[in-house]
Amino acid sequence: MxxxxxxxxxxxxxxxxxxxxxxxxxxxxxxxVETDETVTIKALNWHFDEEEYVVPSGETTIELINESGNHGIIIREANGGEDVVLNKQGSTIATLAPGEYDIICSIPCGSGHADMTATLVVT
Missing domain, CATH: 1.20.5 (Single alpha-helices involved in coiled-coils or other helix-helix interfaces)
Structure with missing residues (x-):
């Protein structure tokens, strides 16, 4: 028993x-999980590698690569009205609706930090 x-x-x-x-x-x-679309944002001291990134709407992998300095990004209201946040190098998946979204550096990186911006255009 x-x-x-x-x-x-x-x-x-x-x-x-x-x-x-x-x-x-x-x-x-x-x-x-990988998506069909990927946007790679390269951050350098006080600027991004492009002023404008263009991707189609839908599920997208957003990748941040720090080529110089220590940076993070915030893409304002891009993920269904919520901010996309990467506080370090890496990637995340977001569902993007058509529109234009501001990309800013989220980590104070020196004298040019305030000017470290770009635009994400979702078609």
Missing amino acids: KKIVSHVLGFIFVVLLAACGGNEANDAQNEN
């Missing part, structure tokens, strides 16, 4: 562990 109870408890424990770990695996997969 003790052996059966032990097996049943072991089975329940395994099922609970599998259920708890399932979400973590799905979250990890969602972080690695």
